[in-house]
Amino acid sequence: MKIELASSYGFCYGxxxxxxxxxxxxxxFTYGPLIHNKDEINRLKEGFNIGLIEKIxxxxxxxxxxxxxHGIPKNELALLKNQENKIIDATCPYVxxxxxxxxxxxxxxxxxxxxxxxxxxxxxxxxxxASDKNHAFVVxxxxxLDALPLKNKVALVSQTTKKPEDFLKVVNRLILTHKEVxxxxxxxxxxxxxxxxxxxxxxRADIMIVIGGRHSSNSKMLHSxxxxxxxxxxxxxxxxxxxxxxxxxxxLCGISAGASTPDWIIQNVVNxxxxxxx
Amino acid sequence: MKIELASSYGFCYGxxxxxxxxxxxxxxFTYGPLIHNKDEINRLKEGFNIGLIEKIxxxxxxxxxxxxxHGIPKNELALLKNQENKIIDATCPYVxxxxxxxxxxxxxxxxxxxxxxxxxxxxxxxxxxASDKNHAFVVxxxxxLDALPLKNKVALVSQTTKKPEDFLKVVNRLILTHKEVxxxxxxxxxxxxxxxxxxxxxxRADIMIVIGGRHSSNSKMLHSxxxxxxxxxxxxxxxxxxxxxxxxxxxLCGISAGASTPDWIIQNVVNxxxxxxx
Numbered sequence: 001m002k003i004e005l006a007s008s009y010g011f012c013y014g015x016x017x018x019x020x021x022x023x024x025x026x027x028x029f030t031y032g033p034l035i036h037n038k039d040e041i042n043r044l045k046e047g048f049n050i051g052l053i054e055k056i057x058x059x060x061x062x063x064x065x066x067x068x069x070h071g072i073p074k075n076e077l078a079l080l081k082n083q084e085n086k087i088i089d090a091t092c093p094y095v096x097x098x099x100x101x102x103x104x105x106x107x108x109x110x111x112x113x114x115x116x117x118x119x120x121x122x123x124x125x126x127x128x129x130a131s132d133k134n135h136a137f138v139v140x141x142x143x144x145l146d147a148l149p150l151k152n153k154v155a156l157v158s159q160t161t162k163k164p165e166d167f168l169k170v171v172n173r174l175i176l177t178h179k180e181v182x183x184x185x186x187x188x189x190x191x192x193x194x195x196x197x198x199x200x201x202x203x204r205a206d207i208m209i210v211i212g213g214r215h216s217s218n219s220k221m222l223h224s225x226x227x228x229x230x231x232x233x234x235x236x237x238x239x240x241x242x243x244x245x246x247x248x249x250x251x252l253c254g255i256s257a258g259a260s261t262p263d264w265i266i267q268n269v270v271n272x273x274x275x276x277x278x
Numbered sequence: 279m280k281i282e283l284a285s286s287y288g289f290c291y292g293x294x295x296x297x298x299x300x301x302x303x304x305x306x307f308t309y310g311p312l313i314h315n316k317d318e319i320n321r322l323k324e325g326f327n328i329g330l331i332e333k334i335x336x337x338x339x340x341x342x343x344x345x346x347x348h349g350i351p352k353n354e355l356a357l358l359k360n361q362e363n364k365i366i367d368a369t370c371p372y373v374x375x376x377x378x379x380x381x382x383x384x385x386x387x388x389x390x391x392x393x394x395x396x397x398x399x400x401x402x403x404x405x406x407x408a409s410d411k412n413h414a415f416v417v418x419x420x421x422x423l424d425a426l427p428l429k430n431k432v433a434l435v436s437q438t439t440k441k442p443e444d445f446l447k448v449v450n451r452l453i454l455t456h457k458e459v460x461x462x463x464x465x466x467x468x469x470x471x472x473x474x475x476x477x478x479x480x481x482r483a484d485i486m487i488v489i490g491g492r493h494s495s496n497s498k499m500l501h502s503x504x505x506x507x508x509x510x511x512x513x514x515x516x517x518x519x520x521x522x523x524x525x526x527x528x529x530l531c532g533i534s535a536g537a538s539t540p541d542w543i544i545q546n547v548v549n550x551x552x553x554x555x556x
Contacts, residue, residue, distance in 0.1 A: 164453075168454075171453060183449075183459045183461060185456065185457055185459070
C-alpha cells in the first residue's frame with residue numbers, strides 16, 4: 001500500500017517556519033507564545049530549552065528573544081533592539097506583509113483600515129506600523145466604518161485568518177463612499193489550501209486518515225470533506241487509535257492533518273501505518 | 279407662489295460645462311456629437327454655427343475642434359495637435375479623471391481593468407490612455423475577468439455612468455484572486471443627485487413640475503419619485519403643457535428636469551409659470 005500526504009496539511013507555512021527557526025536557537029525565549037499550540041510550546045521547552053516570557057518588562061538584556069509568528073508592536077521591537085537583545089524574528093511572512101503595507105500606505109498619506117480583531121496579537125502588531133496614528137483604524141464590522149474620519153484615499157488590509165467574504169463586506173462599504181480604495185488581500189489561504197488538498201487526495205485514495213483533535217473544528221471540517229470523496233475516512237488524534245484491519249486490500253492511503261497538529265504526531269502516524277503494512 | 283428649482287436637475291455638470299465652452303467658440307466644430315442630445319446640438323449649430331464632424335479625416339488643419347464631453351482617444355488628440363488644430367477641450371472632468379488614472383497606473387506597472395462598454399466613446403478614450411496596451415482591459419461582466427492575463431497588481435476604474443452595485447461585482451471578483459486591487463470609484467452620481475434633490479424638494483413643495491421626455495426613463499423615474507412625496511406632480515415636455523388651474527392656492531412650486539432636458543426648455547417653463555402667477 002502506498003502512503004501519500006496531502007499536498008498541504010497540518011501547520012501552515014508560517015508556523016512550520018517559526019518552529020524551525022526556534023529549534024535553531026536553543027536557550028532563547030519567545031516573547032508571548034510562539035504559536036497557538038501548547039503541546040508544541042512544551043516540546044520546544046523540553047527539547048530546546050526555549051522559554052516563554054509573557055511581559056516585556058521581564059525580558060533581560062542578555063536574553064535572545066524569538067519574535068512570535070503573529071509579530072509584535074513596532075515600539076516593543078524597538079525597545080528590545082534598544083536593550084540590545086538578540087532578536088530572532090519568526091514573524092510569519094504573511095504577517096510581515098500587512099505590517100509593511102500599513103507602514104508604506106500611512107507614510108504615503110492614505111487613511112489605513114485594518115479588518116480584524118483589535119485584541120488579536122497580529123492586529124496589535126500590524127496597526128502599530130502606521131506612522132500616522134490618527135488615520136489608522138481597526139474594524140471588525142462594516143458599519144464601524146461610518147463613524148471613522150477617513151480621507152478620500154483609503155488603504156485596506158485584512159487580518160490573515162479572516163474569511164474572504166467578510167473582508168469583501170468591508171471593501172464594498174468603503175468603495176461606495178471613497179474615491180480611491182487600495183485593497184490589499186492579505187488573507188492567508190492556508191486553511192482553504194489544506195481543505196482543497198485533502199479533497200483532491202481523498203478522490204484518489206482508498207482510505208483517508210485525518211489527524212487532529214476531536215474537538216478541533218478545522219480537523220472535523222477536514223474529515224467531513226474527506227468523507228464526501230472517499231468511502232473510508234477516519235479522524236484520529238494520534239497513532240494509538242489506528243486499527244490494522246482498516247488497511248486490508250487498500251492501494252492508496254491518504255493523510256491530512258488539522259492546522260494545530262504538529263508534524264511529529266503526523267510522523268508517528270505514518271510510521272505506525274508503515275509498520276502495520278509490513 | 280414661490281418657484282424653486284431642485285438643488286440638482288437636468289443636464290449634469292459636465293454637459294452644462296461643455297455647452298458653455300462650446301458657446302464661447304462660435305464657428306468651431308465638434309469631433310463627434312458634443313453631448314447625447316440632438317435638440318441641443320441643433321441649437322448650437324443654429325445659434326453659434328458649431329458644426330459636427332464625424333470622421334477625423336474630415337477635420338481640416340484650420341478647424342477649431344471642440345473635444346466632446348466623453349473625451350476622445352489619446353492618439354486622435356495627438357493627431358489633431360500635430361495638425362495644429364486649435365483644440366477646445368470640453369471633456370467632462372469626471373472623464374478626465376479615469377483617463378489620468380489609467381495613464382498613471384499603467385505607467386506604474388499595474389494591470390488596468392476598465393468596467394464599461396468597449397463601444398462607448400468614453401471608454402474608447404479612457405482605455406487609450408494605458409501606456410501598456412497588453413495590460414489594459416475593458417470588461418462588462420465579472421466573469422470576463424477570469425480569462426484575462428492580469429498581474430497581481432490590478433487597478434480598476436469604471437465608466438462614469440455605470441451602476442455602483444455592478445461595479446462592486448467586478449471589484450469582488452478581483453479581490454479574491456489578486457494581491458492588490460487599487461479601486462478608483464469613478465462613477466458619477468449625477469443621476470442619483472437629481473433624484474435625491476427632487477425627492478427633497480417634493481417633500482416641501484405643494485406642486486412639482488418635472489420637465490422631460492415622456493419616453494425618457496430617467497424623467498419618468500424622477501416623476502415617480504416626486505409623486506411619492508408630493509400630492510400634485512406633473513411630467514411635462516415643455517411649457518405648452520402647463521395648466522393655469524394647477525397653481526391655484528399653491529405656496530411652493532418645485533421644479534426638476536430629466537438628464538436630457540436642456541436649460542432653455544426649463545427656463546421657458548419657469549417663465550410661463552411666473553406669467554400664470556401674475
